[in-house]
Amino acid sequence: MKAFYEILFSIYRYSGMQQGKDSLMDRVKEKGSFGDKVRRTWLSLPLRKKVGAITVLAAFAVSFSILMNLVTAGFGMNGFRKILEDNSRSASFQAAMETESRTFKTMIRERSEDNRAAYEEASGAARKALEALPYDYDEIGRERFAKTWSVKNSYDTYEKRKAELLSMSEDDPEYVQNLYEIYQMQNYIKSYAGSLQEMNVAAGIRRYEKQIPLFLLIPTFTILWGSLALAAVLWLNWSVGRHIVGPVQALAEDSRRIAENDYSGPPVSTECEDEIADLVRAFCRMKCSTQGYIETLKEKHEVETQLEAVRLQMLKNQINPHFLFNTLNTIAGAAEMEEAETTEKMIQAMSRLFRYNLKSTASVMPFEREKKVVEDYIYLQKMRFGSRIRYTSDCSQDTMEVMIPVFALQPLVENAIVHGLAVKPEGGRLHIRSWIRGKRIFISVSDTGAGIAPERLAEIREELRNGESQKLGIGVSNISRRIKTMYPDGELLVDSREGRGTVVRMAFTVAEM
Structure with missing residues (x-):
């Protein structure tokens, strides 16, 4: 049908009779089918209304089925009850007449008090059974009404003749004749009662035959309605499973994959426009x-790792020429003034420093190894400055295996000697200390040199907080960044008093001690 409309639209446009460019196709497309409209309406309903509609439909289906079953049962029971009741009343009257006739004959043969009491009881029962016969013309019809009327009139005459007979003496000449007439009336009434019974049975059969189509129609309609209700329930179950349960299960499965750091699953989709769709989107x-954020963090971490390696290499490249120049000057001066033994020790210390510098490709080293390298450097500087530099250390044995950034001590010691002790004619003391407080490690390099002016100290602290190196120098700023990169709570603190000395302290927490 859609293709047919499109062909019509093409012919209409080709013949030049088009009045609006898209008017015909727009009307065809917008019209749609009734099923599509119902489907779109259902998908756009909020979740609460969907649940309410499902509940109402299910309740209506169950209630209607129960109602139809009750109507069927009530209609059948009421019809059968009426038929059985009419038959029972006519049969009761017929049996009462038989009993009344028998007790009457017994009393006539022997007029004792017991026989008379039995007769009166049977007569009363027959009268009650007669009054109980259905006597509604509109309900029982003309034939049964006429037969019942004849029975009632005959019984009234019969009772009058019995009363006359019982008041007569047995020696009365008319007694025997009246007695036989009463017997004939009894037989007549009993035959009428039998005919009435047969008429009631026949009427009940006709009434049942008239109700048979209805009894067949109601179950058929009930089965049809049950089938429609079952189909509706199955459709609702499919719709709930597809548009509610399915998306929720897909979300649960996707969330389990995400919990395992797997973002490769396909995106969850739904056709609805309800709260489930909002949740899915x-x-x-x-x-x-989250996936983009994680990828960004990974890229940033890789870039920072590469940048840190470059900075470390730059630090090495900066330290090596300057350090080599100063050290060679010291060795040359010592070689002129001292014997070869001292020169040999200096060369050995220098060799160890070169070996450590060139072979230390890792980013971290044990504190004990870093301390030994720094002591070789201090030995060489003492050879240069003599007794102007005094070195002491107080390091806890528990800190020796702690991993610290490589070349983290040497720049601090170099700064202490060059900027602190060397500028003072009398020199001073250099002290390295390490200790543990709880799980936090502290490593300090202190000197009794010239110290730092308050303004300069404020600038240094500000740049350490901001991670800058414009005025701080690449050595100290690099150490600060590497400590903060390795340890979340790592920090580099500087305390100084002009003319009194400087203390540079590293502090960080080791996860496992």
Whole structure:
């Protein structure tokens, strides 16, 4: 049908009779089918209304089925009850007449008090059974009404003749004749009662035959309605499973994958426009955002790792020429003034420093190894400055295996000697200390040199907080960044008093001690 409309639209446009470019196709497309409209309406309903519609439909289906069953049962029971009741009343009257006739004959043969009491009881029962016969013309019809009327009139005459007979003496000449007439009336009434019974049975059969189509129609309609209700329930079950349960299960499965750091699953989709659809779209946006954030963090971490390696290499490249120049000057001066033994020790210390510098490709080293390298450097500087530099250390044995950034001590010691002790004619003391407080490690390099002016100290602290190196120098700023990169709570603190000395302290927490 859609292709047919499109062909018509093409012919209409080709013949030049088009009045609006898209008017015909727009009307065809917008019209749609009734099923599509119902489907779109159902998908756009809020979740609460969907649940309410399902509940109402299910309740209506169950209630209507129960109602139809009750109507069927009530209609059948009421019809059968009426038929059985009419038959029972006519049969009761017929049996009462038999009993009344028998007790009457017994009393006539022997007029004792017992026989008379039995007769009166039977007569009363027959009268009650007669009054109980159905006597509604509209309900029982003309034939049964006429037969019942004849029985009632005959019984009234019969009772009058019995009363006359019982008041007569047995020696009365008319007694025997009246007695036989009463017997004939009894037989007549009993035959009428039998005929009435047969008429009631026949009427009941006709009434049942008239109700048979209805009895067949109601179950058929009930089965049809039950089938429609079952189909509706199955459709609702499919719809709930597809548009509610399915998306929720997909979300649960996707969330389990995300918990395992797996973002490769396909995006969850739904055709609805309800709260489930809002949840699915929000979950997909959160998944994409989280995945993008994680990828950004990975890229940033890789870039920072590469940058840190470059900075470390730059630090090495900066330290090596300057350090080599100063050390060679010291060795040359010592070689002129001292014997070869001292020169040999200096060369050995220098060799160890070169070996450590060139072979230390790792980013971290044990504190004990870093301390030994720094002591070789201090030995060489003492050879240069003589007794102007005094070195002491107080390091806890528990800190010797702690991993610290490589070349973290040497720049601090170099700064202490060059900027602190060397500028003072009398020199001073250099002290390295390490200790543990709880799980936190402290390593300090202190000197009794010239110290730092308050303004300069404030600038240094500000740049350490901001991670800058414009005025701080690449050595100290690099150490600060590496400590903060390795340890979340790592920090580099500087305390100084002009003319009194400087203390540079590293502090960080080791996860496992």
